[in-house]
Amino acid sequence: MSAMDVNDDYQDDMLDCDDDIVDDEPDYDSDGMDDEDDDDEEDDFDAADGFAPVIADKDVKKAYEVEFLVHSTDEIIEFQNKEIAHVAGILGCLPEHAATMLRQFKWNKERLIERYMEDPEGESEKAGVVVDTKKQPRFTVVNKFECPICCSDEEGLETLALSCGHRFCRDCYEAYLNEKIAQQGESRRIQCMEAGCRLVVDEKTVEMVVSPKVYEKYRNLLLRTFVDDSAHLKWCPAPDCIYAIECHVPQSALDEIVPTVKCKCSNQFCFGCTLPDHQPCICRLVRLWLKKCADDSETANWISANTKECTKCNSTIEKNGGCNHMTCKKCKYEFCWVCLGPWSEHGTQWYNCNRFDEKASVDARDAQAKSRAALERYLHYYNRYANHEQSAKLSSDLLQKTAQKMEALQSTSTLSWIEVQFLRKAVDVLLESRMTLKWTYSFAYYLKRDNMTALFEDNQRDLEVAVESLNELLERPIPGVADGVQAVNGHMGVEESIRDLRQQVLDKMGYVKSRREVLLTDTAQGLKEHRWKLNVDFKTGDMLD
Incomplete structure (x- = not known):
């Protein structure tokens, strides 16, 4: 179990940062800001009067949404330092030794403290630590010393030994740590060079031996192990992204919900499998579908x-x-x-x-008849899946055309840059809905034919019709604008056509969003209620009769 599961302080520390909450507005009342008017209102509407607190619609989580937080590396390091200082103070050891033991217990400090109090020497030995503040590794020159690795015995040779007493020359230790860190990517359990010795080289010793460049990589590796050790933290998979996502959806719940999260870098992905967002299809079905599309089974x-x-x-x-x-x-x-x-x-x-x-x-x-029927069924869903995937890949062209339209609208009408943003928002809604439709076909492929499946396909059809209608509207040229020619009725005619188009796009965009929400909400509720009957054997990936 990760320390995140039981450590309430983690939540308190992380929630101090307002910017961490991605999908909610800051709760100003909870920040301790005094507001006499609010106090008066609370007195007027007491809980005993039967009035429930009013919650804005945007703050209510939908059935297909999950709670999550986004943390920067600086926030994670700050949390680690607090935990290390806390444990070091309780156990009476050095911070570097406390950090090594916390990593051994995957940052579950309550479990570490409990086990350590029961058996200090045993737990220290398991963690590879000698809790003795007097035995600090440092470079020393030992007379008539011969390094057991390189057999060097030159005068003035600098040597290093950990608390275990196994001594080696500085050059051999540096080469050993460089190999472990730079080549093998190890950080958490780099042990003494002596064969059979389990003592761990602590962070302070590594900093003393290696170059600043190698030490920086060592620190980055330690940071990654912290996130990797936690069941509720994952790095954003976007290239060069420095943020980690915290989400408390367990692996056991992945058959009932698709935990879609959005990083501060705008990358949206599934927390369960780290693949791009695949709502409403659950992770296990996604893996089966991608494997089926990639391998030679359909050949x-x-x-x-x-x-x-x-x-x-x-x-x-x-x-x-x-x-x-x-x-x-x-x-x-x-x-x-x-x-x-x-x-x-x-x-x-x-x-x-x-x-x-x-x-x-x-x-x-x-x-042969069964094979032909199975192939036709697969191709029915795959062709529609691939069609929406291809349409989404063409989004760059649509975005470019939309940007040109926005510039033309601004130059032809009195609309400001803010007012023409409705076109960009509509394109974003269109692309998001196409990705949703894409995964509805992989989900439908594994559904048994029953009344629930028919309802799902009705919602799927309604969203698809709305998406195609919005797509057609966005690709339609704007009268009097597309060709840079004024309308027949002059400037006022252009203004009217633009405002009419704006209203049409906003209406159609709102309808697409509502149909997508209906589909995702019903599918998510069906997963929680176990309404969907799947026609697949998860162990073999074979379709059931």
């Missing part, structure tokens, strides 16, 4: 649906003509394409190609 389905095997040598044969008389090019065996029976017997008294009582022929035809 095998196509081969099964469009080819047959020679019944003698099992070579795969594709029919390229109208005649049913097939001759295998490999073994020259002749057979009937329809029933797979020997062509030599075709037309005899006992053999009839349209008979369906031969078990081998019946089984072959049934297997």
